[in-house]
Each structure stands twice: as C-alpha cells, then as structure tokens.
C-alpha cells in the first residue's frame with residue numbers, strides 16, 4: 552500500500568483511553584477517574600440562556616474571556632496568566648509542542664499519566680522520554696530527578712495512577728534546579744489537602760506551568776475544559792499555538808457557572824474525599840495494599856497478587872476499573888471513587904472474587 556503520510560506516523564503508538572461504555576449502559580464505571588456526582592445544577596440556566604437567545608450562531612470569545620477572568624480571580628493571578636483549553640489534554644499538547652524541538656528530552660517520573668510519552672512521540676521530531684522509575688514506596692525518586700536533564704520535566708501532582716502527593720518543598724527544589732520548563736499537572740489537586748497547589752510558586756519560577764481541569768472535581772469531563780497557568784510571558788507564547796476558537800461558548804459558560812458555585816463544589820469534593828477514605832479502610836480490611844492516595848482514585852494491590860484476574864472478574868460483573876501493564880503498575884489496579892452505592896457494589900463483587 553502506498554504510504555501517503557510521514558513514516559513516523561506509521562510507527563506511532565496512539566494513546567489508549569480507558570474504555571467508555573454507552574452512556575445508558577448499566578456499568579459501574581470506575582475506570583477513568585470521572586466524578587460520580589453530577590455537575591452544579593446552575594449550569595442548566597446557562598445552557599438555556601445561550602440556546603434561547605440564539606447565541607450559538609456566533610463564534611465564542613476566542614480566549615473564553617469571562618471564564619478566564621473568573622479563573623484568574625479564583626487563583627489570585629492576572630487573567631493574562633491563564634490559557635483556557637479544550638480539556639487539560641489540549642493544554643498539555645500545546646505545551647509539549649511549544650517546548651520540544653528536534654531530539655529533545657522529556658523527563659518524567661514513571662509511571663505517571665500515560666499521555667506524556669504519547670505527546671512526546673507525536674512531535675515526530677526524534678524527541679524522547681526519559682522515565683525515572685518511582686522508588687519502591689511509589690514516591691518520586693527526587694535524587695535521580697534532580698540529576699536528569701531535558702527540555703521539559705512533566706509530572707502529575709498528585710501523581711497518577713498512584714494518587715500519591717509529594718511534598719511541596721521537594722517539588723519546589725526540583726523546579727528550581729531543572730534547566731527547562733516544568734509541567735505540574737494538577738488534574739486531581741482539588742482532592743488533596745488545601746494549599747498543596749504549586750500555583751503560588753509561579754511568581755518565583757518563570758519555568759513553571761500548571762495545568763488544571765474541570766473534568767474531575769467539577770464533574771465536567773463531558774464538556775472538555777481545562778486551563779494552563781504560568782507567567783504572562785509563557786502564556787502569551789503558548790496562546791499562539793491554540794486553535795482560534797478552541798473552547799465552545801456553551802462549554803465556557805457551563806464551566807463558569809460550575810466555578811462560581813463553590814458551595815456545591817465544596818460539598819461534592821467533601822463527599823468524594825469521605826468515600827475515598829472509607830473505601831481505603833474497607834479494602835485494607837480485605838487484605839489489599841492501598842497507597843496513600845490524595846486523588847479521586849485508589850491504586851491498590853490485591854491480597855492474592857492477581858490484579859489482572861480481578862480486573863477481568865469485575866469487568867464480567869459490570870464493574871469497570873483500570874489495569875495498566877507497565878513494570879510497576881502491573882501489580883496493582885486503579886479504582887476511581889464512586890458513589891457510596893457503587894462502592895458497596897464494588898466491595899461485594901471483590902469479596903465474591905476473593906472467595907473464588
């Protein structure tokens with residue numbers, strides 16, 4: 552067959568997202584770290600307003616101005632330090648593209664968000680990822696990270712799939728030492744203790760970029776809105792790479808309504824955190840090894856060391872969780888936090904599995 556495209560494209564391994572069953576299927580979906588609760592009911596008014604006023608015939612504001620202003624206020628930074636993106640994945644894609652010239656190196660702890668290696672490969676310019684394995688206790692290996700050289704250091708805070716939150720001062724030391732851009736991906740930070748975010752450090756470190764998302768703590772995975780926070784200079788440069796109208800009008804105002812409804816956000820977040828702590832205890836009682844996750848998922852090691860079998864058993868019983876096959880993750884499964892009812896069903900299915 553004639554090859555019409557660049558050779559690198561034929562050689563590329565695409566990102567494999569977690570399985571997405573039909574929205575109306577009866578599956579208990581604990582495989583992609585979505586929020587088990589619906590978003591703020593306030594979003595309905597915005598949808599109705601935009602549709603009833605016929606506003607969708609127009610293009611949206613190119614920088615999602617109203618949302619951007621509210622995000623800036625929320626974090627106490629200037630609006631010119633925010634780039635609103637189509638999911639945080641778009642922000643990450645823009646950043647990798649902006650940084651990676653020919654044969655550059657991306658340094659990451661390993662394992663971490665499995666999109667980073669893909670974003671490195673799809674530059675198709677010989678850039679490579681240098682993975683620094685986690686220590687035995689699944690924490691970052693800061694000694695090795697401090698020695699690593701590259702154009703970009705990317706990590707998730709808390710990390711995925713472990714959910715472990717590293718100490719702020721250790722991360723700040725690395726940001727200070729690293730020669731290139733540092734991406735701190737805070738997709739799950741709202742589930743961690745307050746003041747864990749590195750956003751305040753942007754004032755001091757011109758090489759630091761934070762990514763955030765409305766997908767997880769605001770229950771808005773379906774609309775795809777995230778953002779980058781950085782110095783004014785970095786954000787102005789990165790903005791050159793976005794699509795002209797990268798976020799839709801409905802999406803902008805849904806995210807804005809959800810952000811303004813902090814009371815709903817805080818009570819939802821509390822529920823997820825409470826369920827997480829409860830699920831940790833119940834899994835420990837069943838003999839699981841459970842990491843100290845500060846995210847909306849748990850990374851757990853089954854008592855009989857048979858994670859793949861557990862994953863398959865639960866799948867047959869309509870409970871979807873995640874199993875990764877890399878060297879470290881292959882001994883664990885990752886389970887997103889569900890509603891109390893879903894978690895009860897999960898525990899009873901796991902108990903059945905353990906008796907087999």
Ligand SMILES: Cc1ncc(COP(=O)(O)O)c(C=O)c1O
Nearest residue numbers: 638639640664707738764766777
């Ligand atoms: C660490 C991390 N960053 C980013 C994302 C992507 O988020 P978004 O839905 O905003 O693209 C995910 C999604 O699972 C994630 O685990």
